[in-house]
Amino acid sequence: MVNYAQLLLPDFSLILCGYLVCRFTPLNRSVWQPVESLVYYLLFPVLLFQSIVKSPVDIGAASGLIAAGMLTGVAGIALAYSLPRWPVLGKHLDARDHAASAQIAFRFNSFIGLAIAERLAGAQGLLMIAVLIGVCVPLFNVAAVWPMARQGEHGFLRELVRNPLIVATVTGLVANLLGFRIPGWIEPTVTRISAASLALGLMAAGAGMQFGLLTRGKALSVSVLAIRHLVLPVIAFGMGRLFGLNPVQTTVLLAFSALPTASTCYVLAARMGYNGPYVAGLVTLSTVLGVVSLPFALGVLR
Structure with a gap:
């Protein structure tokens, strides 16, 4: 567990760096909001596209991992949707807050996922997480x-x-x-854009952290974060055993299941007219909890 914590340190250091730069230098939110848009609308889509197309996808070999990842995500979606129907808990949930924050329980931070997968398993891990992202992002x-x-x-x-x-x-x-491949003459440019997206994406995730309004809807907050950081890694562990995944696939699946939630959750909630600051607080807490849940999934469950 300690080794995995050390392995993840560079990525979470970039998140912390983004938070500190945003809070304690003139490079405040007015600077980082356009950076988030740049990463979200251009840099990260380029990275995602490149990661998927640069290596042939063996659907047969990856079918077990894809099935395990999607079933883990579907379980998270079902649990998040069902919260208002739980005895006792359901009576204390605000319908609009639940609609906005249910996504916290199952969405994932792809920036962190791609960075960690490459660190854990090199190009093979990067391709596996890219395939998982490719099939899960539309559903999620x-x-x-x-x-x-x-x-x-x-x-x-x-x-x-x-x-x-x-x-x-x-x-x-x-x-x-x-069978399309990125032409060789443009590949260096695409690779540089992809590399920039990881560093900027991690720093933007840190710059976007907000601790306000976390006292609102405590029961809802605890529920969606428990699903994201505790229940899903345990479900993924069971799915890995059920589908007989190899060690590398199991590692990627467990890392995928324990990722912090997507930093764009609060962007989506705010754009659709919901309580953005509340969702931003949940994203922040999820990012912090990722420091614990990833070593737990990779070092304890694995």
């Missing part, structure tokens, strides 16, 4: 948008079609299956 984004679209008056399909992560993953998978 559908699940994130659905309760807010139902509570509000937003076009469900419009929100999905405009999501850059869904566009990048779908086009990447289609390009891979069609």
Whole structure:
């Protein structure tokens, strides 16, 4: 567990660096908000597309990992959706806050996931996590948008079609299956953009951390974070055993299950007219809890 904590230190150091730079230098939120948009709409989609298309995807060999990852995510979605129906707990949940924060329980920070997978298992780990991202991001984004679209008056399909992560993953998978490869003359540029997205994405995640409004909806907060950081790693452990995954696949799956939630959760909630600062507080706490849940999944469960 200590070795995994040391392995993850560089990535969480970048998150801490982003937080400190944003809070204690002139490079405040007015600087980092455009950086988040740059990463979200351009840099990260390029990284995702490149990670998926640069190596042939063996669907047969990856089928067990894909199934285990998707079933783990579906279990998280089901648990998050079911919270209002739980005895006692359901009576204390605000419907709009639940609609906005249910996504915290199952979405994941792809920036951190890609950085950690490469550190854990090199190019093979990077390809595996890219495949998981490719198949899970559309499903998880559908699940994130659905309760807010139902509570509000937003076009469900419009929100999905405009999501850059869904566009990048779908086009990447289609390009891979069609045998498309990035031309050699442009690959160095694409690689540099991809590398920049990881560092900037991690720092932007830190810059976006907000501890305000965490006292609001304590029962809801504890529930969605417990699903994200405790229940899902345990479910992933069971899925790994059920599908007989090899050691590298198991490592990637456990890391995937214990990631902090997506930093874009609060962007989505705010854009759809929900309580953005509350969701931002949950994202912040999830990022901090990732320091514990990732070593727990990789060092204890594994």
